[in-house]
Amino acid sequence: MRFKQIAAGIVAEYPGSDVSRVRELALLKLAIxxxxxxxxxxxxxxxxxxxxxxxxxxxxxxxxxxxxxxxxTLHDYLAAxxxxxxxxxx
Numbered sequence: 001m002r003f004k005q006i007a008a009g010i011v012a013e014y015p016g017s018d019v020s021r022v023r024e025l026a027l028l029k030l031a032i033x034x035x036x037x038x039x040x041x042x043x044x045x046x047x048x049x050x051x052x053x054x055x056x057x058x059x060x061x062x063x064x065x066x067x068x069x070x071x072x073t074l075h076d077y078l079a080a081x082x083x084x085x086x087x088x089x090x
Contacts, residue, residue, distance in 0.1 A: 003030050014064045021064060028057040 007026040011017065035050040 002033070003027070006030055010064075017064050021060065025057060025060045025064065028053055028060060032057060 003026055006029045007022055010022050010025055010029075014022070032050065032053045035046045035053060039046045039050060
């Protein structure tokens with residue numbers, strides 16, 4: 001249940017993202033929540049794992065953010081192509 005909520009939030013924030021990347025990030029975020037709960041119940045061994053998972057999740061989220069911006073639209077591609085062809089004709 002919680003996994004679905006997290007995944008839905010990621011899909012809403014990064015629409016069109018690869019399903020496997022969304023699943024991976026959702027699992028990482030869920031694991032972080034579970035480690036935080038264990039840390040709150042006085043299990044200090046979870047602190048290092050929590051830091052590692054948090055850093056990994058941040059990198060994956062940054063990757064999704066970058067992929068969302070990196071893709072040009074068809075309109076942008078055609079406009080750049082036309083400009084390139086027009087520049088060679090002169």
